[in-house]
Amino acid sequence: MKILVAIKRVPDAETTIKVNPEGTGIVNAGVKWVVNPFCEIAIEEALKIKETKGDVEVVLVTVGRSESQEQLRTGLAMGADRAILVTAENLDTTGVSRVLAKIVEKESPDVVFLGKQAIDDDSNEVGQMLAQRLGWAQACYISEFNMADDAKSAQVVREIDGGMRTDKVMLPAIITADLRLNEPRYASLPGIMKARKKPLEEIDGASLGVDLEPKIIIKSMAPPPARAAGRLVESVDELINALKNEAKVL
Amino acid sequence: MGNVLIFAEHAHGELPKATAIAVGAGKEAAQKLGGDTILAVLNNTIGGLAERAAKLGATKVVTVENPALEHNMADVTAAALGEVAKAVDAGLIVFAATTLGKEIAPRLAAALEAATASDVTGINDDGTFVRPMYAGSAFATVELKGDRKIISVRTTAFEPAAEDGSSPIEALSVDIPMPGNPAEFVSQAETKSDRPVLTEANRVVAGGRGLKNAENFTTVLEPLVDALGAAMGASRAAVDAGYVPNDLQVGQTGKVVAPALYIAVGISGAIQHLAGMKDSKVIVAINKDAEAPIFSVADYGLVADLFEAVPEMTGKIA
Ligand SMILES: Cc1cc2nc3c(=O)[nH]c(=O)nc-3n(C[C@H](O)[C@H](O)[C@H](O)COP(=O)(O)OP(=O)(O)OC[C@H]3O[C@@H](n4cnc5c(N)ncnc54)[C@H](O)[C@@H]3O)c2cc1C
Ligand SMILES: Nc1ncnc2c1ncn2[C@@H]1O[C@H](COP(=O)(O)O)[C@@H](O)[C@H]1O
Numbered sequence A: 001m002k003i004l005v006a007i008k009r010v011p012d013a014e015t016t017i018k019v020n021p022e023g024t025g026i027v028n029a030g031v032k033w034v035v036n037p038f039c040e041i042a043i044e045e046a047l048k049i050k051e052t053k054g055d056v057e058v059v060l061v062t063v064g065r066s067e068s069q070e071q072l073r074t075g076l077a078m079g080a081d082r083a084i085l086v087t088a089e090n091l092d093t094t095g096v097s098r099v100l101a102k103i104v105e106k107e108s109p110d111v112v113f114l115g116k117q118a119i120d121d122d123s124n125e126v127g128q129m130l131a132q133r134l135g136w137a138q139a140c141y142i143s144e145f146n147m148a149d150d151a152k153s154a155q156v157v158r159e160i161d162g163g164m165r166t167d168k169v170m171l172p173a174i175i176t177a178d179l180r181l182n183e184p185r186y187a188s189l190p191g192i193m194k195a196r197k198k199p200l201e202e203i204d205g206a207s208l209g210v211d212l213e214p215k216i217i218i219k220s221m222a223p224p225p226a227r228a229a230g231r232l233v234e235s236v237d238e239l240i241n242a243l244k245n246e247a248k249v250l
Numbered sequence B: 001m002g003n004v005l006i007f008a009e010h011a012h013g014e015l016p017k018a019t020a021i022a023v024g025a026g027k028e029a030a031q032k033l034g035g036d037t038i039l040a041v042l043n044n045t046i047g048g049l050a051e052r053a054a055k056l057g058a059t060k061v062v063t064v065e066n067p068a069l070e071h072n073m074a075d076v077t078a079a080a081l082g083e084v085a086k087a088v089d090a091g092l093i094v095f096a097a098t099t100l101g102k103e104i105a106p107r108l109a110a111a112l113e114a115a116t117a118s119d120v121t122g123i124n125d126d127g128t129f130v131r132p133m134y135a136g137s138a139f140a141t142v143e144l145k146g147d148r149k150i151i152s153v154r155t156t157a158f159e160p161a162a163e164d165g166s167s168p169i170e171a172l173s174v175d176i177p178m179p180g181n182p183a184e185f186v187s188q189a190e191t192k193s194d195r196p197v198l199t200e201a202n203r204v205v206a207g208g209r210g211l212k213n214a215e216n217f218t219t220v221l222e223p224l225v226d227a228l229g230a231a232m233g234a235s236r237a238a239v240d241a242g243y244v245p246n247d248l249q250v251g252q253t254g255k256v257v258a259p260a261l262y263i264a265v266g267i268s269g270a271i272q273h274l275a276g277m278k279d280s281k282v283i284v285a286i287n288k289d290a291e292a293p294i295f296s297v298a299d300y301g302l303v304a305d306l307f308e309a310v311p312e313m314t315g316k317i318a
Helices: A037-053 A066-078 A093-107 A126-134 A189-195 A236-246 B017-033 B049-054 B067-072 B074-087 B099-112 B214-227 B236-240 B306-317
Strands: A002-006 A009-011 A033-035 A057-064 A082-087 A111-115 A137-147 A153-160 A163-170 A173-177 A200-204 A216-222 A231-233 B003-007 B037-043 B060-065 B090-096 B115-120 B129-133 B138-144 B149-153 B169-171 B184-190 B203-207 B231-234 B261-265 B282-287 B300-303
Touching: A002 A037, A002 A093, A009 A066, A033 A037, A033 A066, A037 A057, A037 A066, A037 A111, A037 A137, A037 A173, A057 A066, A057 A093, A066 A082, A066 A189, A066 A200, A082 A093, A093 A126, A093 B099, A093 B115, A111 A126, A126 A137, A126 A173, A126 B074, A126 B099, A137 A163, A137 B074, A137 B099, A153 A173, A153 B099, A163 A173, A216 B115, A231 A236, A236 B282, A236 B300, A236 B306, B003 B017, B003 B074, B003 B099, B017 B037, B017 B090, B017 B149, B037 B049, B037 B067, B037 B074, B049 B060, B049 B169, B060 B074, B067 B074, B074 B090, B074 B099, B090 B099, B099 B115, B099 B149, B115 B129, B115 B138, B203 B214, B214 B231, B214 B261, B214 B306, B231 B236, B282 B306
Parallel strands: A002 A057, A002 A111, A057 A082, A082 A200, A111 A173, A137 A173, A231 B300, B003 B037, B003 B090, B037 B060, B060 B169, B090 B149, B115 B149, B203 B231, B203 B261, B261 B282, B282 B300
Antiparallel strands: A009 A033, A137 A153, A153 A163, A163 B184, A216 B138, B129 B138
């Protein structure tokens, strides 16, 4: 069986993001780049299936600049078998999903895992778009993944607004991981050593014959509106009084 | 630019506030960019849903009734909406940015090769849209290319349409191009609660890791929640630890809320949490650590042990 996991290089969740003075993007200096947390969860799930089912190849793919190799190496160090870097710049979710659809055609995986959202653009789109392009079923925001013994279908638990729901999808399908699916492992030192020798194929995005022109153009970026400064209160009484008489919300 | 098609999310025969908000945003878009507003209700049985939708005052309500539309399966619903979009000449399609809206909108965008933006917080006169990125650390003004656009709108950023309209209702007969291997619904476990819905509530009391366990949520936090008639929310840490169900998570990757009053109890205020509550009108923080970042967004901060302050506050309010 083959599992494809799509991952994205993003700023670390702990990094403070600032908009640059020109309002064209964010300040890149000092940003630490990592595997998108939801993608780490996606990788972990693939590795868990590999461990329980055996005979599973876990292939990572990312679309981006050549620096994204670092994130592929991280995933390989966690235990993935090989990786594909599709080099392309400034793609939007449409472009990424088109590229990923091509890679899926080439690789014919039995299931594709993605993160629910990338924490840089916060789009929450690529998995759904990819599913449509392939004509596959999608299971988004999953917190449980149970593959049938014959590997022909999977039952998933999905986090939805009012609670949880369980769906069944025939494989191959697109699965996007939510936070509570698992706890991703850290790469071990031997894992990191081994990862250096694992295959990492590079494909020029322009060679895939898909339209990479973005459909969403960022015209400008601004920092969020600042909140007026508040104050500390000394006691519960003062708090209740302020809520009643100043803020008038009690 | 064509018409504005709005997806009517519904559950148990009712329209949640999110649908009224999507209509509100759709009307705003139509006013600025032109076109009629068309509210689409899709289900296996339409019943009273159409009349309820008509009250929201769109130019027209269209309905699609088909057994395959039961259970809001994203693949089938997107396929059906694609046909509706063509039938009504939709230039802009509006979803509420709920989990359901965000499942369907991008799928539909790929099907129609339409440009899309999620979590939109503003619609500009020139046809550009505003959306947050990086957990709300940046707001981008974006242009969507092409003749057909799809947005999901953040429910805290738009006013709900009033329920005093009466749109004409038209039943559409569309052939749904069924996907080859549709996903199947198995079961649903809804969080049952007598409290207001988190995303609709006027007041929210949210607890974090500082509560320490599930029992304290029940014995310490809930009495305050109920004394205020509030909805309960939580940080990711509290949800991950299993103190409360996942659908109470407020933040970048959870619910976005903007109540009149938000009380954060034992929550440090990580940027991912702030992303989901920063737009609340009045924010109160109760935390024993005076350095906690939550105080930077709080209108009123109380540096105190929550296990003393919360019961005291409950007693004095009730
Ligand atoms: C990809 C990603 C997505 C995320 N999405 C979200 C999200 O949507 N929502 C979200 O909330 N988080 C999210 N997070 C997690 C976020 O970064 C924080 O880890 C989380 O919000 C912390 O929760 P907390 O404030 O409850 O816990 P902590 O940070 O541990 O804070 C607990 C607080 O309780 C206080 N406290 C302890 N005891 C007491 C007491 N007796 N009295 C008073 N105060 C006390 C402490 O001083 C502390 O400030 C996300 C993280 C990542 C990486
Ligand atoms: N450039 C990319 N390369 C590979 N996968 C991506 C890329 N962008 C997004 N994804 C995948 O799609 C998921 C959702 O991303 P998004 O729709 O951008 O929020 C991510 O968690 C990844 O799994």
